[in-house]
Amino acid sequence: MSAAKDAPPPLPEPLGVAVADSHTHLDMQDGTVEQALEKAAAVGVTTVIQVGCDVKGSRWAAETAEAYAPVHAAVALHPNEAPRIVHGDPDGWSRQGARGPGGEGALDEALAEIERLAALPWVKGVGETGLDYYRTGPEGKAAQERSFRAHIEIAKRQGKALVIHDREAHADVLRILREEGAPERTVFHCYSGDAEMAELCAESGYFMSFAGNVTFKNAQPLRDALKVAPLELVLVETDAPFLTPAPYRGRPNAPYLIPVTVRAMAAVKGIGEDALAAAIADNTARAFDY
Ligand SMILES: [Zn+2]
Numbered sequence: 001m002s003a004a005k006d007a008p009p010p011l012p013e014p015l016g017v018a019v020a021d022s023h024t025h026l027d028m029q030d031g032t033v034e035q036a037l038e039k040a041a042a043v044g045v046t047t048v049i050q051v052g053c054d055v056k057g058s059r060w061a062a063e064t065a066e067a068y069a070p071v072h073a074a075v076a077l078h079p080n081e082a083p084r085i086v087h088g089d090p091d092g093w094s095r096q097g098a099r100g101p102g103g104e105g106a107l108d109e110a111l112a113e114i115e116r117l118a119a120l121p122w123v124k125g126v127g128e129t130g131l132d133y134y135r136t137g138p139e140g141k142a143a144q145e146r147s148f149r150a151h152i153e154i155a156k157r158q159g160k161a162l163v164i165h166d167r168e169a170h171a172d173v174l175r176i177l178r179e180e181g182a183p184e185r186t187v188f189h190c191y192s193g194d195a196e197m198a199e200l201c202a203e204s205g206y207f208m209s210f211a212g213n214v215t216f217k218n219a220q221p222l223r224d225a226l227k228v229a230p231l232e233l234v235l236v237e238t239d240a241p242f243l244t245p246a247p248y249r250g251r252p253n254a255p256y257l258i259p260v261t262v263r264a265m266a267a268v269k270g271i272g273e274d275a276l277a278a279a280i281a282d283n284t285a286r287a288f289d290y
């Protein structure tokens with residue numbers, strides 16, 4: 001790839017109404033937190049939810065939320081991390097590298113630390129948790145499910161939003177939420193279901209957070225889902241550095257690119273950009289209770 005193709009995309013036109021990026025990973029992006037927040041604020045992205053994927057990343061998310069007013073934290077063991085902990089091989093998104101003792105005891109220990117962090121006032125969410133059948137094979141399924149159920153309990157005990165990562169596991173995620181009883185506020189991050197599932201989520205009052213992939217050419221089922229999702233349950237996110245919206249696919253993503261996705265979503269919804277942004281701002285504050 002040429003240098004230009006790796007370069008950060010230009011700043012989009014600012015939004016008329018400020019919104020939140022409901023799911024980002026600043027710790028995996030280039031530049032400082034200050035730089036990311038400054039660029040985001042310049043285009044009307046004035047709040048970000050920083051999501052931890054392992055113990056180290058969750059500690060960092062909590063510390064960053066404590067230090068920066070525009071940042072709120074979500075803390076968890078990612079569904080692909082939980083099996084690694086049980087199998088004694090956590091490498092983690094923050095690349096801890098250390099081989100742990102493994103076993104369910106190791107998972108319980110990590111979960112106890114997540115719960116301690118979840119109790120902090122600037123931590124507004126428990127997640128991302130859930131199921132990922134794309135990256136984790138059958139051997140990791142039991143650990144993943146055990147971790148997911150534990151995170152649901154933590155979210156309920158601590159009164160925080162539950163942030164769901166669901167990759168190719170829609171039916172099982174919905175079933176486990178039903179079995180455990182979902183927390184009052186549940187967010188499907190990087191929503192990836194179809195229109196039929198969006199109706200099920202709407203019936204249960206689950207928030208659906210759309211990422212840059214809603215702009216992809218082959219994502220018509222996702223746009224059909226967005227069409228039927230009630231306006232009061234729709235959020236937007238970058239999941240940066242991943243899922244850079246079109247036309248910048250393949251280049252580094254960051255919270256300042258939220259306006260690109262909001263504009264594409266407004267077109268799908270057939271409403272004005274400001275009306276959608278106002279709804280998203282309100283919904284995100286309700287979902288994460290800030
Ligand atoms: Zn995810």
Ligand SMILES: [Zn+2]
Nearest residue numbers: 023051128239
């Ligand atoms: Zn994520």
